[in-house]
Amino acid sequence: MSLRFAILGLLARRPSTGYELTQTFDRSLRTSWHASHSQIYPELGKLERAGLAEVVGHGARRSKTYGLTAAGREELRRWLVDGEPDRSQRNESGVRLFLTPLLGAADRCIAYGRDLTHVEDELQALVELRAQVGASEQPEAFAPQIELGIRLNTVVRDWLREQIDDAAD
Amino acid sequence: MSLRFAILGLLARRPSTGYELTQTFDRSLRTSWHASHSQIYPELGKLERAGLAEVVGHGARRSKTYGLTAAGREELRRWLVDGEPDRSQRNESGVRLFLTPLLGAADRCIAYGRDLTHVEDELQALVELRAQVGASEQPEAFAPQIELGIRLNTVVRDWLREQIDDAAD
DNA sequence: CTCCGCATGTAAACGGTTACATGATTTG
DNA sequence: CAAATCATGTAACCGTTTACATGCGGAG
Numbered sequence: 247m248s249l250r251f252a253i254l255g256l257l258a259r260r261p262s263t264g265y266e267l268t269q270t271f272d273r274s275l276r277t278s279w280h281a282s283h284s285q286i287y288p289e290l291g292k293l294e295r296a297g298l299a300e301v302v303g304h305g306a307r308r309s310k311t312y313g314l315t316a317a318g319r320e321e322l323r324r325w326l327v328d329g330e331p332d333r334s335q336r337n338e339s340g341v342r343l344f345l346t347p348l349l350g351a352a353d354r355c356i357a358y359g360r361d362l363t364h365v366e367d368e369l370q371a372l373v374e375l376r377a378q379v380g381a382s383e384q385p386e387a388f389a390p391q392i393e394l395g396i397r398l399n400t401v402v403r404d405w406l407r408e409q410i411d412d413a414a415d
Numbered sequence: 416m417s418l419r420f421a422i423l424g425l426l427a428r429r430p431s432t433g434y435e436l437t438q439t440f441d442r443s444l445r446t447s448w449h450a451s452h453s454q455i456y457p458e459l460g461k462l463e464r465a466g467l468a469e470v471v472g473h474g475a476r477r478s479k480t481y482g483l484t485a486a487g488r489e490e491l492r493r494w495l496v497d498g499e500p501d502r503s504q505r506n507e508s509g510v511r512l513f514l515t516p517l518l519g520a521a522d523r524c525i526a527y528g529r530d531l532t533h534v535e536d537e538l539q540a541l542v543e544l545r546a547q548v549g550a551s552e553q554p555e556a557f558a559p560q561i562e563l564g565i566r567l568n569t570v571v572r573d574w575l576r577e578q579i580d581d582a583a584d
Numbered sequence: 585c586t587c588c589g590c591a592t593g594t595a596a597a598c599g600g601t602t603a604c605a606t607g608a609t610t611t612g
Numbered sequence: 613c614a615a616a617t618c619a620t621g622t623a624a625c626c627g628t629t630t631a632c633a634t635g636c637g638g639a640g
Contacts, residue, residue, distance in 0.1 A: 248505070248507045248510055251510065251514075252510050252514075255510070255513070255514035255517065258514075258517050259517070274513070275510065275513060276503070277504060277506075277509060278504060278505075278506045278507075278509025278510045278512075278513055279504070279505060279506065279507075279509070279510050280503045280504070280505070322514075322517070323518065323522065326511060326514060326515060326517070326518055326522070326526055327518065327522045327525050327526060331507060331508050331511055331529070331530075331533075332507045332508075333507070333508055333533065334445070334449045334507075335446060335447060335448070335449070335504065335505065335506045335508075336417070336447075336448060336449070336504065336505040336506075337446075337447045337448065337504045337505075337506065338417045338447075338448075338500055338501045338502070338503075339500050339501075339502055339504075340446060340447025340448070341417055341420065341421050341424070341444065341447045341448050342495060342500055343447075343560065343563075344424070344443070344444060344447055344557075344560060345420075345421075345424035345427075345491075345495060346495060347556035347557050347559075347560065348424065348427050348428070348491070348495070348556075349492065349495055349496065353492065353495070353496045356496055357495055357496060360500070361500075364500075364502065387516035387517075388513075388516050390516070390574070390577075390578055391512065391513060391516065393574070394512075394570075394571070394574045397570045397574065398567065398570055398571070401563075401566045401567055401570055402563070402567070405559070405562070405563045405566065408559075409559055
């Protein structure tokens with residue numbers, strides 16, 4: 247069900263084509279969910295038939311821009327407020343982190359070092375995004391989410407550095 | 416592929432039956448991966464046929480205890496050290512958190528409050544686990560992972576409290 | 585000796601990924 | 613006008629979930 251509501255949520259932020267949604271999944275939602283175009287286009291069709299989304303414009307190359315209907319907006323609101331969250335996760339990096347203590351010290355440092363590089367990149371991207379959003383005049387509702395991302399990645403970065411330093415003894 | 420390596424990893428920690436693995440997924444790995452018995456039993460069969468795991472004991476009620484073979488241990492090590500991590504995630508709570516700014520202040524507080532209760536429970540369970548592990552004499556290789564869990568949940572807890580407090584203005 | 589929890593298994597349905605396929609518009 | 617990118621769609625495969633199904637062993 248998450249795919250449906252992720253799409254409703256992105257359309258609530260701004261009307262989009264399927265192609266744009268595919269990119270937004272990669273850019274904004276990539277740390278929480280992923281979807282490829284082969285899933286998105288059929289789902290947009292279902293959303294339209296269910297009366298939750300509608301075509302609000304046609305562009306070049308047969309592109310259709312979808313927006314939410316009032317029913318779609320209400321459906322999204324109900325899911326966010328009333329729905330019981332499914333807290334189960336699928337996170338391969340988490341599995342790796344959990345199992346890394348099984349390795350010897352040298353191998354463990356290789357694994358942690360690989361993660362550290364990745365987390366540092368993520369962190370830098372988020373810090374830049376925050377600066378960019380902070381520079382614009384309009385208030386940005388998603389600023390706290392960016393802040394949370396920065397804090398979370400900082401904790402992981404510091405923890406990884408500690409693990410690598412401790413192993414060096 | 417993660418399921419296969421998650422099982423190899425759990426078997427590396429201690430030989431187990433399928434039933435025990437099912438419970439361990441819920442207890443230890445639940446924040447990173449989930450698997451039900453209907454997936455675990457067939458996968459144990461595949462692992463055995465692939466020479467990565469073997470039956471090391473029989474117990475009551477036809478139960479079979481599986482352990483890793485040398486090949487299984489090596490396969491796990493290679494995955495952890497050499498394998499390029501798949502960083503994509505599926506995390507419904509993350510999707511919700513990302514979309515919550517779309518709600519009005521009142522609805523937003525309901526959603527954040529629900530998350531806060533959950534995070535506080537998680538945090539308490541981890542703090543208890545840390546105390547329990549710290550009290551035992553034997554050195555515990557997974558202590559840093561527990562510490563990371565505590566730090567991560569603390570950050571989320573504090574962030575949620577801030578969001579709820581700010582909305583009260 | 586009955587009930588409950590332990591323990592294992594299979595099948596159908598569902599959701600997600602990868603691969604296949606096509607055509608329109610812009611850039612050089 | 614050729615190549616690259618935009619843009620949409622479908623099909624086969626694979627992994628996950630849900631539902632069905634069975635039998636053993638201990639507790640009362």
